[in-house]
Amino acid sequence: MNDRKRQVLLTAQRLFVEKGFSATSVQDILEESKISKGTFYNYFSSKNECLLAILERIKVETSVRRRELLIGRSASSKDILAEQISIHMQVSQEQNLLPLFEAIFHSGDPELRAFVTKQFKEELSWLSGRIIDIYGEEVTPFAADCTVLLLGMLQHMTHIWMLLSKGQVDHEKLVHFIIRRMDSIINGMIGTDDIFIGGEILFNIDQAKSEKTYSKEQLLFQLDGFQKHLEGETKPEEKQYIQFLMDELREARPRTFLLETITHSFNNTFTATPHEAEAQEIASKLWYYADTIK
Amino acid sequence: MNDRKRQVLLTAQRLFVEKGFSATSVQDILEESKISKGTFYNYFSSKNECLLAILERIKVETSVRRRELLIGRSASSKDILAEQISIHMQVSQEQNLLPLFEAIFHSGDPELRAFVTKQFKEELSWLSGRIIDIYGEEVTPFAADCTVLLLGMLQHMTHIWMLLSKGQVDHEKLVHFIIRRMDSIINGMIGTDDIFIGGEILFNIDQAKSEKTYSKEQLLFQLDGFQKHLEGETKPEEKQYIQFLMDELREARPRTFLLETITHSFNNTFTATPHEAEAQEIASKLWYYADTIK
């Protein structure tokens, strides 16, 4: 992904959040990001695709930052879960992202709809897994229900808060509040064996998850491109990480645990540099890849 | 409200729910309801106003049917609350009404935004009161939080259900499920004195509620028009109700308890007749009026 293109994406996201998706014209985006119409339609085949790219970017950044949080910490800590959940709200500037989802969801185009549905399912699946991490295996049958309830409470609270008080929501505080409600709910559900949607819906979700996969060649190509892109201005260890990752990828059976750790360090090296976004993108793909060959 | 206009409204609502608001063109509505463009813009000053009228109609019908449910029954029964809540979902065919709200909410126009916000606040205020009815005065400080959580769980569950299984949601079953979750939550909140938004937000909501008010003259005029509209085809008691209501309204201090009871009977008389909708509209206004002079 081009730097310029990324800039356009960020501008568009800001406009969509400020004015709403349909109220933002392509013209607005062109003027605000100072590009021509031709360029825009060179980057994205439509306004919808632009929105799609924004959602994709948000997903990648969220997923990378969530992973970062877990490194070397206990997966069963509620505080960490709370942080991980807030990350999504921070990255997407929650107050207006839900409407964006809705906008795309009801825009007729079945392709876009499928995309959003998939992201939604992945979030559901992820959070469901984390809830089991924290509350233990015995909540597995209730995990899907709990996840939906948790997300519902969270989103609606945020929504109402914005509606009434206009101020920014304290995401961390809210998430902790909701998790405490979750504690009560889970007790109640286990006690009475009370289930509404049930866990079986997660089956086809997990299938959906593994759909997107990257080939070794793609990853090598992108790493190579990134390396050339750095050209000189780099500290030596940065190149070492990249070189190591490429070497390991070229092995017949890359060792996933190595890929994961080194990807983490690789990604860390570029935080707060101009290459952060590109590094994140690559890290995300590497992690996906490591998952698929596990 | 004209019969034809009502027909157009229902058609438009169906289309909006089926295809989404922005994906439904005015042309679609014209063709589907077999009217001309001129007529449409005679009824509504814009597509947005048409949506507005739909929401208004839904509100009126919901509120009337909820009131009906309470007649002669205990306000503290959870089953009745469950029914009252499901009514809103039935009337609005919930699966796609939330997006409609979102659509209007983020459509730039501040007037529309204000309208939706107001309806939202009224729903919040109503449900908050009902929760206190049921769980007792001691939950008052938590009522606002609980209401938001309840609505959030409800809406999100519905949303996900539609997303995953495509089938119709069993509203009643879902509402009961959510109310059971509410039981746990309220216990937890009271035990730990845990509050996020707090009850003070309900103050300016109650103000907002009393904004809309109808004058005696308006009501008399509409009752008179309705009476003429019936012309002959009517059973005698129908006219008697109307006459009584008009007489009572003309009193210096109409007795509210009489207005309320008779309005109820009046409204009942017209259920399942062609005049049901108009009667409901009038009943709703009368109840509003009775509330204001209480």
Added chain:
DNA sequence: TCACCTTTGTACGCTTAGTATAATTGTATT
């Protein structure tokens, strides 16, 4: 320098919201 890619500017087609208006139909009153 040459080849190739990106970007720009602009003109165009198409759809849709909303306006304007003259002609037609329906309806109530006398």
Added chain:
DNA sequence: AATACAATTATACTAAGCGTACAAAGGTGA
């Protein structure tokens, strides 16, 4: 029945937005 008035229709129009096409200009690497 005749007349007056309101509602409805049909149609043409403006304005705005999305997306396409394409030729000209600019940049970059070999």
